[in-house]
Amino acid sequence: MSDTHTASRREDLRLITGRGRYASDWNLPGQLHAAFLRSDRAHAEIVSVNAAPALERPGVVAVFTGADAIAAGYTRFPLMANFTNRKGASLLKPERPVLAHGKVRFVGEAVALVVAESALAAHDALDAIEIEYRELSASVHVDDALASSASQLHVDVPGNLSLEWEAGDDAAVAKAFEQAAHVTRIKIGTTRVVASPMEPRSYVVSYDAAAASYDVYTSAQGISLLREQIATLTGVPAEKLRLHLRDVGGSFGQRSGVYPEHAALMIATKKLGRPVKWVSTRSEGFLSDAHGRAIQMSGELALDHDGRFLAARYEFTCDMGAYLTPGGPSGHLRNVAKCMTGVYRTPALYGAWKVVFTNAAPISAYRGAGRPDIAYVVERLVDKAASELKIDRAELRRRNFIPLDAFPYKSPTGGVYELSDFAGCLDKALPAADWAGFERRREAARKAGKLRGIGLAVVIEGTGAGQYPQDQVALEFDAQGKLSIYTTTLSGGQGHETTFAAVVAQTLGVAPEAVTLRESVLGKEIIGNNTGGSRALVATGSVCKLAAQKLIERARPLAAEALELEPSQLEYGEGAFRSRDCEKVIGLLDLAQKHISKNPHPLNLIAEGAFGSTFPNGCHIAEVEIDPDTGVTEIVSYVAVDDCGNVINHSIVEGQVHGGVTQGAGQVFGEHAVYDRDSGQLLTGSFSDYYMPRAGLIREIHLSEHPVPSKLNVLGAKGVGESGCTASLPTLANATMDALRPLGIQDLDMPFTPSKVWHAIQAAKVK
């Protein structure tokens, strides 16, 4: 193990001393400022728009409305993946003018864009725009949207149903259920959440009329995908879009796609001939950033007399909000289907999806994007089955794990799992959590007036396969002979500057400080995927290794020339080429230095590789204590055993697991975007009402690694960005249910707020 394994993050000093440069730090000469008028209705026809009074306000330069969006033709958002059902129907993807036209479909939808000499002037003018609405009934809940009486959001989407989709074998499942000795059923869901990254969205866009090109200064998860999506939405060729990306203050999937505001600013800057800047307020972010999760789920598990799983059947009703985001359906359909069997050898599986439009903010990927949702329902269902059958929860899982000799394992719904050691993870986690000694702790807690519970989950997830067939990485020496790595990823806090540099430095045998990562840099002719789906290290990191290996081979003839030897006579190690007798030596970096006057530098290269989905997995165990007087659930211990394959930097992996687990804990215990069911107004429009997890929520996480190196990429990595979240949703919910189950409480769902838990306890007392 080298010291890079636990090295502190190279980017941290810059970021925590305020030297990070974020999207709103961009300011262009002559820039104008934008403010968006947002719908205050959940569902209404726009009868008329009168922008003239706003134009009278001081400092206002122009106002743009839905008519401008229609005139520009900016109405068709890209979709990262389409889905077709067995009857041949595809996702119905209604148009979404980048400024609402004809209708508004959720509170916060952009209706008009005011451009002024200052941000203050733009905001001040918003209330001068006169809009006449004719209100329609709003459906913010999928049950309401699917009701026969529901108002239809889109003319071309009957019943507000974008698609009914299925996976697996319905008939085989039905047959297995007939033979079942026991069937366990559950109806739960994941709450709608707001990603709430620290950095709000911020865009500056300028237009070069001579070149007919746009400069877009924004935040993103990577340069290639966003550029392509803006191109698809606007019809502007990708090569005419110059994206400027720097530090990013949190992404969580929410920044993966193009937003209406990108394109609306393009309309404005082209018309006005000056750059236009917009910085979202936090309030706007709550309303208009893509939300996450929001799947209603029902699950049924058929078991035989020995507690072996025979079949499972699920229904997923996906609240997509008012429109499809580019990445939304992939998470809710593909990612859920891929791991629908969980970690179990369940011979028959069937899932049925309803993809539903509601009068709420559109849903996109959010840390895990469907992976935590399916893990949540599968692992809660297994826990409930164990309780009903009075089988130890760990034992029931062990009985049904996909055994080591069954890998690669093809799940009945299509996922092909690589080698995973679920029993190994469980065996490490149980003693770490003192599972066997729990009943003593439960009793001690009972005497102290508390309800104590322990819960576990064993989960697996398929990481992102990527939108582009391969990832490219460039290695370049600059005029000073410094080595830079160029990728198309973009860190939103994942520490790529440390990890990717470590991969290249280790492969080359040079100091990590000799290598600098530059992500998503404009003008680098490389293509590849963005950061997302826990794949950046797995894929781009792997290509970093390939690039470093390629660099050594590229340098070999130059080294031979310098040392006056044949290339075959050279050995490479510890950053240098040597003759076999070690008499002659030249360092790689010294060699590069010798050639800095050449342009391009002869050692500059592009490497590429295609790396698909990997399967991080693990076992988490949590222990909670509930105060029955207040309903407050306290997390008293948390054990995480994760297989994320080979680890490059343990500190960064720990940080990712901490963040993922805590983000999941936030959702389990409180995060919830709530719309008023009648008016469609967002009731949780600020942090006064929207619960966010705080640092004290989980005080300590006992982490251990159980690496089974991936054979699907050259690093042997499996990815770790989302697994903490995927595991913590079911783990913490199962622990909470275990505390409540002795009272006879079988069905309670997230968020386990104090009020909800207290009411459940009161209701159980009455029974």
Next chain:
Amino acid sequence: MFEISYLKAKSLSDAAALIGAHPEAKLLAGGMTLIPTLKQRLARPSHLVDIGGLPELSGIELKAGRLAIGAAAKHYEVAASAVVKKAIPALAYLASRIGDPQVRNRGTLGGSVANNDPAADYPSAVLALNATIVTTKREIAAEDFLQGMFATALEEGEIIVRVLFNVPKRAAYEKFPHPASGYAMAGVFVAETAAGVRVAVTGAAPGVFRWNDAETVLTKNMKPAALDGLAVDPNDMNEDIHATRAYRANLVKVMAKRAVQKLLATK
């Protein structure tokens, strides 16, 4: 935020003059409620008159059995004050639980009391300790001053100078913070005074209130169990997406019992 003119008062009389000259002006002390309100464009004062740093509003001292705290005292100063900790430790504790470190280092006693947010912590202490609000014009008793949700006896241009807290025999504060905002979802201040026990409840209802039944039983028997048979009426409580009326009513009782427990543990 709308465009607003900022004025820094040089003295209390200067502040009064500025407020008098600009009828649409607002006083600014710590700004912990006002600034977020302005940022969300929910208020549109013409001017902000900053009184936060005025020496006339500072100082903490114990005089004749009363603790006098200047209106501009920040929550952190109250929480950390040796004088407060000795005279009324429950008050120092209350201040230590307001908001977060940033809020405690900006927000002021006077600002909190003048705003009388139904979920703020200080009004419970003001009411339970039968405090006197000293303004630029007069002295006002707590019960006359606090007039329900965001309402006080303050007149136009009247500025709180200091608050005089009666030092109780013993007192304790227990609070259940709102999961999102951190404000009191139920905060109960129990004070044992020469004139009997006073119990003030904040956060749970549309305004701070005295729980008279609890005062009666606790005056006879200062024990958590004395509250067992009592309940506040859920119909008088607030309800929102985070907590039902019934839950808030329960919290009032649980926090009251815990406050009594804590009070008994103090010397």
